[in-house]
Amino acid sequence: MLRNCGKFQTPIRLLSTVQKIDYKLNPNDIPGDATIFSMVQPTGTFHLGNYLGATRVWEDLCALKQPQQKLLFGVADLHALTIPKPNVEEFRRFRNEAIASILASGIDPSQASVMYQSSIPQHSQLHWLLSTLASMGYLNRMTQWKSKSNIKQSTQDDAAVGNVKLGLFSYPVLQAADVLIYRATHVPVGDDQSQHLELTRHLAEQFNKLYKTDYFPLPKTLLAPTRKILSLSSPERKMSKSDPDKASLIYVNDDPHAIKKKIKRAVTDSITDRFNYDPINRPGVSNLLNIVSGIQRKPMEEVERDVAMMNNFNDLKNYVTDVIVEELRGPRELFARFMKEPDYLDTVVTRGTEEAQQLADQNYREIANIVGL
Incomplete structure (x- = not known):
């Protein structure tokens, strides 16, 4: 696996930054002082791919949580807006269903902080700081903004690229901020998110180098053991709610x-x-x-x-x-x-938001001090 560095390609630190977890986690897989963070988009009720590729691993992490570990799981509602949601009521329902799906998957809110990304303003604040370090060239090599815009990887169509919204183009930087605002050490994701975690590590290194600090750890990618779940009707594509069938x-x-x-x-x-x-x-x-x-x-x-x-x-x-x-x-x-228990869902989110907010606020104050704000 290679990472682009200007016009050269150098091997990334595969063994140290990507960890393939087994079919069942054991306590030795994760350090006792780890901070583990991950999110899912609010597209409503989870499908089988969401469940096997993400949230069941979260359940395992809750079950094996050690006293000094921090678990933070969220709903990425800001990321969801990279594709505009004019049906506001449906979007709100999807956000609510995402929280219910997380809890239904076995995530224990007494062991993990469960929150909405949009409720923690430090995500967006750090996003801006990191965006001053992220090059257009690096972001241009990211694949998901092209696929979501129906742009071919090799296209040179300036008009098609010119229609891409800034939020969609730069949202990998917000993903990096999501992880780094908690100084997360481990991020459980599917293999389609590995590229974004490599950008996160790149930005963490850039920040540390520029400000002569080791403030940000380089988060390790925890790859879910299940291979990507594919569409039942078109197995050349992954299972997705955007599928018309x-x-x-x-x-x-x-x-x-x-x-x-x-x-x-x-x-x-x-x-x-x-x-x-x-x-x-x-x-x-x-x-x-x-x-x-x-x-x-x-x-x-x-x-x-x-x-x-x-x-x-x-x-x-x-x-x-x-x-x-x-x-x-x-x-x-x-x-x-x-x-049927919206008050319970609100209680879980309120508590999770308070816990995540406290950590994010503390970290952002330190980050702001480092950069001179």
Whole structure:
């Protein structure tokens, strides 16, 4: 893996900055004094990819939390506005559902601070300071603003690039500020966010070098053990709520009937004498096996052995359905309960915001002093 440095490329510190966590965390994976931070966007109820790729790891971290560790998990509502949300009431509902989904996934608010990004103004304040260190060239190499703007990676179309909004172009700097305002040491994310964590480390290094300090730690990327969950109908793409085909994704609060119907319609292939993990030649089947592997916390070799005796897609899909239904039973019931308890959600967010605000305020005062403000 390479990092661009001007016109040269140098190896990044892969072993020291990226840690692939196992299917089940153990206490030795994370230092006892770690500060762990992560957020999800408020797109409403979580889907299976959100659950396996992010929040279930958060649940593990809560369960193994040591006394000196800090856990901060949030809803990235400022990031969500990089794509304008003119339906304000829907956006507010999505924010609320995101909090309910976080708690339904097993995150314990007595162990972790749960908050809205927008409630902590120091995120935006640090964003400005870091933006004075972030070069246009580095940001131009980031991939997500191009994909969200439907711009090809190699395009030189000045008109298309000229229509990109500044917030969308610079939001990786805000992501860096989200992490660094808490001086986070570890950030659990999916592999599609690794590029943004490398920018975060780059900006932390730039700040430390410029001001001759070691104030910001270089946060380590904690890669979730589950491979990216793909669309059930188009397994060349990741599972996403923006997909117009709503049968392509499974929501955490889908009932068993809906899950069975969606898995039954999932794209597979014409090979029925064996079911093996081969994402290049059998992407649909591999996606189903990957889901089972993630839920059961099993290596793919074990999953393949479990399905080796099946010789038709009906058996395979019934098996996958049963695994998903059983896994999501608890989160589905908790989500429904929390959505009926808005006062409880408000209490959780208020407490989490106060805890995060105290840390962010303390750190920003120190940062401001370093830069001469």
